Amino acid sequence: MIAYLFIFLGLVFMFFGTLGIIRFPDIYTRLQASSKCDAAGAVALLIGLMMREGLNSFSLRILIILIFLLLTNPVATHAIARSAAIRGIKPWVKKKNVKGE
Amino acid sequence: MTAATIIITVLGVTASLALYRVIFGPTSWDRLIAVNLISSKVIMIMVAAAVFFERRIYLDVALVYAIIGFVSIIAISKFLEGEDR
Numbered sequence A: 001m002i003a004y005l006f007i008f009l010g011l012v013f014m015f016f017g018t019l020g021i022i023r024f025p026d027i028y029t030r031l032q033a034s035s036k037c038d039a040a041g042a043v044a045l046l047i048g049l050m051m052r053e054g055l056n057s058f059s060l061r062i063l064i065i066l067i068f069l070l071l072t073n074p075v076a077t078h079a080i081a082r083s084a085a086i087r088g089i090k091p092w093v094k095k096k097n098v099k100g101e
Numbered sequence B: 001m002t003a004a005t006i007i008i009t010v011l012g013v014t015a016s017l018a019l020y021r022v023i024f025g026p027t028s029w030d031r032l033i034a035v036n037l038i039s040s041k042v043i044m045i046m047v048a049a050a051v052f053f054e055r056r057i058y059l060d061v062a063l064v065y066a067i068i069g070f071v072s073i074i075a076i077s078k079f080l081e082g083e084d085r
Helices: A002-023 A027-053 A057-086 B003-024 B028-052 B057-081
Strands: none
Touching: A002 A027, A002 B003, A002 B028, A027 A057, A027 B028, A057 B028, A057 B057, B003 B028, B028 B057
C-alpha cells in the first residue's frame, strides 16, 4: 500500500508541474516548475513502481532508468537556461505601480 | 477503475495540457521546455505499462527513448544558442 502512496505523490508533482508550465509568465520560472516536476515527480513515481514490482531483475532495470533520468534532467534544464541567457532573454519582473512609488 | 487506468489517464491528460505551451508558446525555448516535459511523461507511461500490463520489453524502449530525448534537447538548445560554436 505504501507503493500507491509514492505513486500518488508522483502524480501530484506531475500535475502541479504542468500547471506551472501553463500559468507562469516567463521562460525561467517555467523552467523551474518543469525541473521540479521532472526530478521529484519522476523519482517518486518510479520508486512506487519499483516497490510494487518487488525485488527482481526488472526492478533493477527500472532503477537504471531512474538514475539516468536523475542525471540527465538537470543537465537538459541547465542547457536550455544557458541557451536562453546567451541569446539575451531578460527575466520577468513585476511592473512597478507608478502611483505608489 | 484499476490503478493502471488512473495512472496512465492522469499522465496522458497532463501531457495533453502541456501541449498547449508547445502550440502557443511565445518563444522557441518555451516549446523546448514543454517538449522536455512531454518526453518525461511518455517515459513514465511506458514504465507504468511495463509494470502493470506485464510487457517487459517496454522498459528497454523507455530507456532508449530517454537517451534519444536527452541528446535531442541538448542539440536543439545548442542550435538555438547562435551561429558561433
